[in-house]
Amino acid sequence: MAVDHQRKVVKHAVGNDGASSFTVVGDGGIVLGYYVVPDDGEKWLQHAMKEIVARHGAVLNNDLKTVVSRGNLPKVIYVDKLCCGGTEGSRADAVRYFYGMLKKLDVFHLIQRVGREIKCNFI
Numbered sequence: 001m002a003v004d005h006q007r008k009v010v011k012h013a014v015g016n017d018g019a020s021s022f023t024v025v026g027d028g029g030i031v032l033g034y035y036v037v038p039d040d041g042e043k044w045l046q047h048a049m050k051e052i053v054a055r056h057g058a059v060l061n062n063d064l065k066t067v068v069s070r071g072n073l074p075k076v077i078y079v080d081k082l083c084c085g086g087t088e089g090s091r092a093d094a095v096r097y098f099y100g101m102l103k104k105l106d107v108f109h110l111i112q113r114v115g116r117e118i119k120c121n122f123i
Contacts (some may be wrong), residue, residue: 001026001052002078002106003098005040024052040081049099060100067100077101080108 006021020040024033033052037044046064053060057071067073077098096103105113 001032001074001076001101003045004080004106007040010036022048024048053099058100064099065097070100073100075102076104078106079103080106 002025004023004025006023007019010019010021020037022033022035022037022040022045023031026032032055033048035044035048050060050064053073056073057069058067058073059069059071060067079098
């Protein structure tokens with residue numbers, strides 16, 4: 001499973017009320033959920049992710065990070081941001097899990113981050 005935020009795309013369709021979209025994708029690129037949200041803040045994700053987790057038959061603890069019962073919920077979720085806690089060595093359980101799944105940065109966003117750090121001059 002993977003999640004991704006998109007900015008600007010929604011604004012063209014619905015105006016200023018929806019400034020961002022949040023997409024949840026399953027195996028094989030199947031879209032499990034597409035949500036229009038005002039921004040990419042985590043509070044808007046809660047409703048969407050609770051719905052996705054429930055569809056997989058999982059039950060979350062009150063912290064929304066760990067599961068009581070996994071059901072068919074995948075063990076790993078690939079995210080576009082907030083994967084690592086922001087500082088080296090900060091992969092504590094509080095930031096390590098996202099709605100019962102281990103967070104990992106998706107490859108596209110990893111390549112973007114590496115590309116920002118590499119400075120090349122082409123002749």
